[in-house]
Structures are given as structure tokens and as C-alpha cells.
Amino acid sequence: MEQRGIAVLDNVSIRAAADSDVAPAAALNARAFQKEAFASEMFRLDSASARTGFRSVVELRFSAFYRGGHPVRCAFQDGVMVGTALYKSPYQPVPTVSVAAEALQRLPHLVRLLPHIRWSKIHHLMRLTKVPHGLAAPYLLLEMLAVAPDLHGHGIGSALLRDGIALAKQEGMTGLYLYTGDRANVDLYSRRGFLTVGVRERGTFAVYHMFHPC
Numbered sequence: 001m002e003q004r005g006i007a008v009l010d011n012v013s014i015r016a017a018a019d020s021d022v023a024p025a026a027a028l029n030a031r032a033f034q035k036e037a038f039a040s041e042m043f044r045l046d047s048a049s050a051r052t053g054f055r056s057v058v059e060l061r062f063s064a065f066y067r068g069g070h071p072v073r074c075a076f077q078d079g080v081m082v083g084t085a086l087y088k089s090p091y092q093p094v095p096t097v098s099v100a101a102e103a104l105q106r107l108p109h110l111v112r113l114l115p116h117i118r119w120s121k122i123h124h125l126m127r128l129t130k131v132p133h134g135l136a137a138p139y140l141l142l143e144m145l146a147v148a149p150d151l152h153g154h155g156i157g158s159a160l161l162r163d164g165i166a167l168a169k170q171e172g173m174t175g176l177y178l179y180t181g182d183r184a185n186v187d188l189y190s191r192r193g194f195l196t197v198g199v200r201e202r203g204t205f206a207v208y209h210m211f212h213p214c
Helices: 019-033 037-042 048-067 096-105 107-116 119-128 156-170 183-191
Strands: 012-016 072-077 080-088 140-147 175-180 195-202 205-213
Touching (some): 048 140, 140 156, 156 183, 183 205
Antiparallel strands (some): 072 080, 195 205
8 A cells, every 4th residue: 555655564563572572673783773873972893893792782682671671672574573662661771681691692693793893982872862851751762773674765764653653641650762873764754743852962963862752
């Protein structure tokens, strides 16, 4: 079917992730985020070893949030995963012990990434991503949203955003909050009712903070 001139995939369903979904969801996110603004700002991913290490970091983060009870949602078409969304709940801590244990298992891959981290930019990125003052709590934070790279422009990202907004409402949150370093994403989020509540810049890199009230 068609929606606003965009071909929307049929038979797309969204549900909470199961144990078996975590690894493929993390892998999909790693592929999708390799070319995102944050990844480019923080890492040099021009080698196979760097990309392997980056994938391990994403998988570790996904696993930690999932084990900690944070919402992970997956979009499927005909049984094939085509998109994912990872959220951070204000009521659930990240399980540091299990994260540390899994990090040890992935240590060889994580070590490979170390020379490719742009260490001088870490502090600035932490400042740029700080939550804007005055944002009404409790809110649901959209940590990651990814669509299979060959399926961009088919409405999957929009469907995941609608699902996230509904989830925030269901959980009694004030709204859904996110930030992005990609200017093109701002237009997508704005069309879905997100308000820009802050912009932080350093040099040519900017982080846009956006909020969809419930």
C-alpha cells in the first residue's frame, strides 16, 4: 500500500523481543548504526576489526538492557526482522554485574575497537547528549531505533515510532524522549509529532534533543 507517496510494506508486525531476538536485533542495529553520525563522530570504522569490535559493543548494550528489563521492540515482515527499537525505562537499572561478565567474554573483540575510538571527543559527546534542563519526568528514552538498511523509506521507522509513543503512554510516562546527531532524522521525528527541546553543538557536529509528549 501507499502512504504519502512512500511504499509501505505489508504484513509488518511489532512485538516485544524474545530471548532469541536479541542477537539478530543487535546485529541489525550494528549494521544500521555504522554510518550514523554518532558512530562516525566516536569511532573510525574503516577496518574489519573495528567494525567487529563495534558490533560487539552494540550487542553488549542490547543484551544488558534486555536482561535489565528495559523494553526492546522488534518489527517483522513475514517472519523476518526488519527493524528494532531499544528503550531505557526510568524504573529499571542496567545490570552491571551481568554486563561485566559478558564484557569479559567479548573482551578480544572489544580490545580491537580501542585504537579506533576518538578518545578526544568522548567528553564533548557526553556534554552534547546531556538531557535538557526542565524535561518533565518520568519519560521513556529511545536509545536506538534501526531499520534494515535495504528497507529504508518503507514506513518501518515510522511504525516503530508510533509503537514507542503508544508504549510510553501505556507505561504512564510524560512522553518519549530521544536525541540524534543526524539532521535528516529531525524532519522525520518532527513529522511524527516530536518537538525539538534543545540543540547542542560543537564545531560542525550538533545533537538534537526531541520529545513527544503523551
